[in-house]
Amino acid sequence: MTTIDPSLFLMNRPVSSTGNSSLGKDEFLKILMTQLQNQDPLNPMEDKEFIAQMAQFSTLEQTTNMTSMLEKFLNTFSEENPILVYSEMIGKKIDWENSDSKGSGTVKSVKQSEKGIVLELDNGKEISNHDVIKISKSE
Numbered sequence: 001m002t003t004i005d006p007s008l009f010l011m012n013r014p015v016s017s018t019g020n021s022s023l024g025k026d027e028f029l030k031i032l033m034t035q036l037q038n039q040d041p042l043n044p045m046e047d048k049e050f051i052a053q054m055a056q057f058s059t060l061e062q063t064t065n066m067t068s069m070l071e072k073f074l075n076t077f078s079e080e081n082p083i084l085v086y087s088e089m090i091g092k093k094i095d096w097e098n099s100d101s102k103g104s105g106t107v108k109s110v111k112q113s114e115k116g117i118v119l120e121l122d123n124g125k126e127i128s129n130h131d132v133i134k135i136s137k138s139e
């Protein structure tokens with residue numbers, strides 16, 4: 001009967017997961033390197049298998065890079081131009097309230113002023129985005 005070296009138990013302990021079940025490029029590369037190091041010398045990995053795994057790794061890396069670049073683009077785009085975020089309110093019915101009055105109306109346009117984002121309503125009233133208390137679909 002073969003015995004298992006107890007020192008392997010510590011080396012191969014499961015790593016706690018953060019809830020993300022997909023493999024990243026680092027994990028994929030580690031698996032590929034482990035396969036290459038531990039392959040049977042009498043029955044090595046075929047060229048087709050190796051090329052397929054390298055193609056998968058390349059695709060994974062490109063997808064990861066594209067996702068990262070897209071996230072940076074979206075973050076920069078929304079941070080530098082908040083008017084685009086509020087443009088989604090055009091055509092929506094809003095209720096608003098400030099220290100002077102309150103009311104409702106449909107957003108006709110969005111503009112940026114020295115005071116910040118201003119929403120122009122269908123009744124001609126201009127209000128600050130900070131005064132909005134409810135947003136709903138226009139009827």
